[in-house]
Structures are given as structure tokens and as C-alpha cells.
Amino acid sequence: MTRLFFACVTLILAWASTPTRANALVCGIFGCSCNVSATTLDFQNINPLSGAQSAEGQVTVDCTGIVDLFPSMVVRMQSGTYGTINARKMRSPSGDLLDYNIYTTSQHSAIWGNGTTGSTVTVSGGLLALGHWSVSRQVYGVVSPTLSTKPGSYTDTVIVRIDW
Numbered sequence: 001m002t003r004l005f006f007a008c009v010t011l012i013l014a015w016a017s018t019p020t021r022a023n024a025l026v027c028g029i030f031g032c033s034c035n036v037s038a039t040t041l042d043f044q045n046i047n048p049l050s051g052a053q054s055a056e057g058q059v060t061v062d063c064t065g066i067v068d069l070f071p072s073m074v075v076r077m078q079s080g081t082y083g084t085i086n087a088r089k090m091r092s093p094s095g096d097l098l099d100y101n102i103y104t105t106s107q108h109s110a111i112w113g114n115g116t117t118g119s120t121v122t123v124s125g126g127l128l129a130l131g132h133w134s135v136s137r138q139v140y141g142v143v144s145p146t147l148s149t150k151p152g153s154y155t156d157t158v159i160v161r162i163d164w
Contacts, residue, residue, distance in 0.1 A: 032065035036162055041102070041141040048145040054108070057139040059160055061123060064132050071133050072124035073164040076114040077102055080156040085113040090143075090154035098154045100143040108142055114161070 039057040046053055061073055082097060083089035089097045104110045104119050111118040125135040 032063055034061060034063040034162070034164075036061050036160065038139070038160055041139060043100075043141070043143045046143060046145050048147055048149050052142050052144045055141045055143070056106075057141070058136050059123075059139055060134065060136040061162060062132075062134040063129070066129050066131070066133055068129040068133065070124065070127060071129040071135075072122050073135075073162050074115075075112075075121045075123055075137060076161040076163065077112045077118070078114055078159040078161065079117075080158045082156055085117040086111060088156060088158070090156040092150065092152040092154050094150075094152065096150045096152065096154070098143060098145060098149055100141060100156070102158065103140040103142065106138070106140050108140060112139070 036059070038059045041055045041057045043053060043055045059075055061075075077085075079085045080088045082091045083099075086101075087099065088101050090100055091097055101108075102112045104112045104121050112121060113119060121137055123135045123137045125133070
């Protein structure tokens with residue numbers, strides 16, 4: 001019997017400034033602002049008999065009113081609500097857990113984390129940001145259902161932190 005269920009990860013966004021790069025991005029004079037958005041990692045209908053299955057999403061940073069030479073930001077992802085960075089878990093409304101993780105590459109070779117655990121990703125683009133700067137980065141997820149995984153809707157929330 002094939003069991004199908006829906007699983008997704010919602011990436012919640014946080015934005016932070018770190019003193020190590022604060023002098024590289026000039027905002028005070030121009031009143032800059034940054035919007036960070038992320039798409040949901042939606043694993044759609046999963047078949048536990050098919051083993052691990054993947055999904056892709058995207059994190060986008062869009063800033064206005066900035067002046068920066070070689071603009072870049074560090075993107076960090078926290079553990080999520082139900083697991084750790086190395087062992088993230090989604091949860092169903094009934095409390096069942098489902099293993100998944102988020103990776104920096106499509107080969108799933110490095111877990112995307114906060115820099116202490118897992119890797120961070122530096123997003124960069126262009127030589128000069130004058131007034132406007134926008135950059136996007138792919139997010140790769142893998143869910144690992146087992147034969148004992150119960151059908152249902154599974155979710156988790158992961159905070160994405162941007163340091164510039």
C-alpha cells in the first residue's frame with residue numbers, strides 16, 4: 001500500500017546586522033531598507049516506498065538606499081522548531097515526526113546551518129551596489145520518510161538570519 005502525505009518547511013526570516021561588516025554597507029545617510037523573503041520547501045506528496053525525496057526553494061534579499069562595494073551577506077539557518085540543525089524534524093498535528101534537512105547544494109553535501117553547526121552561505125553579487133541591490137540563493141531540502149511514517153501534513157518553521 002502506498003501512503004501519500006504532504007510536507008513543507010516554512011522559512012521565517014530575521015534580519016540582523018553584525019559589527020564585522022557594518023562599515024561596508026552605508027545606510028544612515030540614505031535610509032536603506034532590506035526585505036528578505038523565502039519560498040516554502042514543499043515536498044508535495046511523498047511516497048515512503050521511494051526513499052528520500054527532495055524539494056527546492058529560494059531565499060531572496062532585496063535592499064534599497066545602499067552604497068556598498070562588493071556587496072555580500074551571510075545567510076544562516078537555525079534548527080527549526082522540532083529538531084536540531086543536524087537532525088531537523090517536521091511535525092504533524094497529531095505529534096508524529098518526520099526527518100528532513102536543508103542543504104547548501106543540490107548534491108546535499110553540506111547542511112545549511114548557523115555557522116557553529118552546519119555551513120552558512122554568503123550571497124554576493126556585483127562590484128558596486130548603488131541605491132539598489134538584490135540577490136537570491138537556492139535552498140535544497142531532503143525529506144526521509146520510512147515505512148512507519150504515518151500519512152498526514154507535516155510542517156516545521158526555520159528562522160533564516162541575514163548578517164551584513
